[in-house]
Amino acid sequence: MDVDIGNALSSVASPGLSRDALEALDEQVAVAHERIEMGRANDEHGYAALNLPNTTDPETIRSAVDPVVDADTLITIGIGGSALGAATITDALADAGDGxxxxxxxxxxxAxxxxRLEGLDLERTAINVVSRSGTTAETLANFLVVRDAFDAAGVDWTDRTVVTTGDSGPLIELAARHDLPAVTVPDGVPGRFSALSAVGMVAAAVCGNDLEALLAGARAEADTLTGSLFSCPAYAYGATTYALDARGVxxxxxxxxxxxxETYAEWFAQLWAESLGKDxxxxxxxxxxxxxDQHSQLQLYRAGPRDKLVxxxxxxxxxxxxxxDTDVEALSYLGNATxxxxxEAEFEATEASLAAAGRPNVRVELDRVDAYEIGGLLYGMEAACVLAGELYGVxxxxxxxxxxxxxxxxGLLGGGDFEEAEAVAEKETLRIER
Amino acid sequence: MDVDIGNALSSVASPGLSRDALEALDEQVAVAHERIEMGRANDEHGYAALNLPNTTDPETIRSAVDPVVDADTLITIGIGGSALGAATITDALADAGDGxxxxxxxxxxxAxxxxRLEGLDLERTAINVVSRSGTTAETLANFLVVRDAFDAAGVDWTDRTVVTTGDSGPLIELAARHDLPAVTVPDGVPGRFSALSAVGMVAAAVCGNDLEALLAGARAEADTLTGSLFSCPAYAYGATTYALDARGVxxxxxxxxxxxxETYAEWFAQLWAESLGKDxxxxxxxxxxxxxDQHSQLQLYRAGPRDKLVxxxxxxxxxxxxxxDTDVEALSYLGNATxxxxxEAEFEATEASLAAAGRPNVRVELDRVDAYEIGGLLYGMEAACVLAGELYGVxxxxxxxxxxxxxxxxGLLGGGDFEEAEAVAEKETLRIER
Known part of the structure; x- marks a missing residue:
């Protein structure tokens, strides 16, 4: 990814960043980079995610999904980081996949x-169940429901299921018992940073997306992590967001x-919220x-409080x-366009309209939406987030x-005694009813 | 809708509202209510939207869509308020419709x-084009594209199109020229407040949703607009959000x-952003x-800055x-559940977890997701928003x-000379490239 932070400068936006502020920030970036490099070198928890482009093996993933690669429909059962990375990739690359x-x-x-389960041809459907612990309540509940639907349809779910989970827990035991293909969630990689591991790539493999290109794009992005925001798009982005937040954004x-x-924005939202939303x-x-959303949110972004970056x-x-072409005169200008x-015109106009109103914004450019660029985007945003975490000190x-x-x-479901469940009953109420 | 603001009280949350603050706020609500009632009585611009439950005629809408009511697929072409109200209704009521x-x-x-247009059986597809002005660039561009696709397939689009537009403009002229069924966007009703007019209800009619129940639910909500937040769920909601914002939320x-x-949340986002995001x-x-989003946003909502209401x-x-049931012991508690x-347990747990962390939250309860309750919800949130507008003074x-x-x-597309288009070229850049 390429990043343009011109519209986040104080010459354009308020709040904005002066050149001096960027220089000072870059010293913090250099220190944070050292910490990140040490974490990567030691495969420390979390930092290990930034090594995935070199540690993920596409061949292992492809051979695990081989029994179901002919599926017409892939049901991925997971939640949060166990779903959003995969969905981001397969949605972005849907046109490049095998349909x-x-x-x-x-x-x-x-409801x-x-x-969603109605009308599926389960003979032509595969299941991709993803939970590191193997105990995630929503995921396992849905898996039990889906298995039951396969049973009811007389389709052997054990022929149609791929498991992605940790080294221990109910899911890996189940996989062993039923001889299911299983791939491992790598150690030290939190769910929201796992898109470039099996967690995100099993679905991509079933959909026929180019796993090597995803990883190559991520590696190209990793090569830019060189200690200065002025030479690293990911650090430029992470540092800019952090510094703007410090100024009220x-x-x-x-x-x-x-x-x-669109799904990428969901993935980013988890990455940013769960990683930085603390203390x-x-x-x-x-x-x-x-x-x-120009027809929904732009009014607020341009004329509301000066508290947001776009x-x-x-x-x-x-x-x-x-x-x-059209014979309607008022619309004839459209007939020359695509x-x-x-x-493109709307994008440039919206970007400029925020700049003209002094609202900070950043442009992230991809060459195109393909596997190489998506790999780079996911990796770049993860690196940006890790950098921001260092700068925030969280x-x-x-x-x-x-x-x-x-x-x-x-506790509420009868799964043990938890004081938290008791607190639920003590809710304060002030009801206004129709 | 019923509203419970107990978890927004200062006894629970910080920021939160004291009982005294609510009493003082209620005096402002009474004044704002007078203004709103006057606006409704005079059918003033905007306020007229709160009269829609009494002014929208379902029969007119149903007879307009009669030629296409047998469609298997309905393409609604609109953007912002011309799409979100309709999508909110048909998505919420999909299970109750005709499929x-x-x-x-x-x-x-x-792309x-x-x-989206690929593989559609256009013989069995209807078009619902919605633009008050009849000139919305995105809507008309898409309409030209869709018409062209019908032409290419040898299907007469004039047999399959319903128009929703204002009293003048290219779309109403087009409808007259081709004898298309057309319904009118009511005067004085901004797009984001138009869900309960033809704008939102043409799609619902084609989908076989209960228009009378939508309007009846909205009327029941309208009957609660009585000048005090303690007796009106909509005002309770609007006043609470306003007062929390004043306290940093x-x-x-x-x-x-x-x-x-899910689409309702999109609709709400437009309503709130475009109506209140100014000055x-x-x-x-x-x-x-x-x-x-418990697995994506809850960490931030519970432990991030104290700047948000849920x-x-x-x-x-x-x-x-x-x-x-399952034979996996760690999951056996799930087997007793649905x-x-x-x-439900996750909802109550999440609500309580925010309260336990002192984070303000409000519960809006519907009896169920049906036409009556959705009519009430849309109307209630519109009234809440109008009230908030009065309180903000915007x-x-x-x-x-x-x-x-x-x-x-x-300007960028060659549709005339606009200084704004020239400003686009003057963009400030600070690019960091891979």
């Missing part, structure tokens, strides 16, 4: 699960100008989509489609605040 | 448009616990989804599905900040 339909069961809403609206990157710190990621992600090349030209690799609700849920 | 597939062309990404994460309400004011809406929307009743029970019904980019786009 496998993907279905991500990342929620337990029964929705019922509806508490939100980061991720706004790709490509529908196929009362962290920028809130906001998911947006160009051009659609990050554009845009490919320099994309497929196109002409806009047919949909792609209209999209541990970007844990998520302690989600444990409370997990225990409460378990 | 018509819906496709919302609300973006001009050529995506190409892909600059974000509002809308988090439904129902997949079918450097306005709370930023953040779109979330339970339970999925709004839960949850139905008291929903379809269900049992979780099959997917719905798991979802005009909730305009969106002046989006004009700049529209002019720049037009």
């Amino acid at each position: 496998t339909e993907t279905l991500y069961l990342d929620n337990v809403d029964p 929705w699960v019922n509806q 508490s939100m980061n609206a991720m706004m790709p100008y490509a529908e196929s990157l 009362d710190l962290g920028q809130t990621p906001v998911r947006a989509l160009g051009v659609t 990050t554009f992600v845009t490919p320099r090349n994309r497929p196109n489609r002409p806009i047919p 949909l792609g030209g209209l999209l 541990n970007a690799f844990n998520q302690p605040a989600v444990e409370w609700a997990k225990k409460a849920t378990r | 018509t597939e819906t496709l919302y062309l609300d973006n001009v990404d050529p 995506w448009v190409n892909q 600059s974000m509002n994460a809308m988090m439904p616990y129902a997949e079918s309400l 450097d004011l306005g709370q930023t809406p953040v779109r979330a989804l339970g339970v999925t 709004t839960f929307v949850t139905p008291r009743n929903r379809p269900n599905r049992p979780i099959p 997917l719905g029970g798991l979802l 005009n909730a019904f305009n969106q002046p900040a989006v004009e700049w980019a529209k002019k720049a786009t037009r």
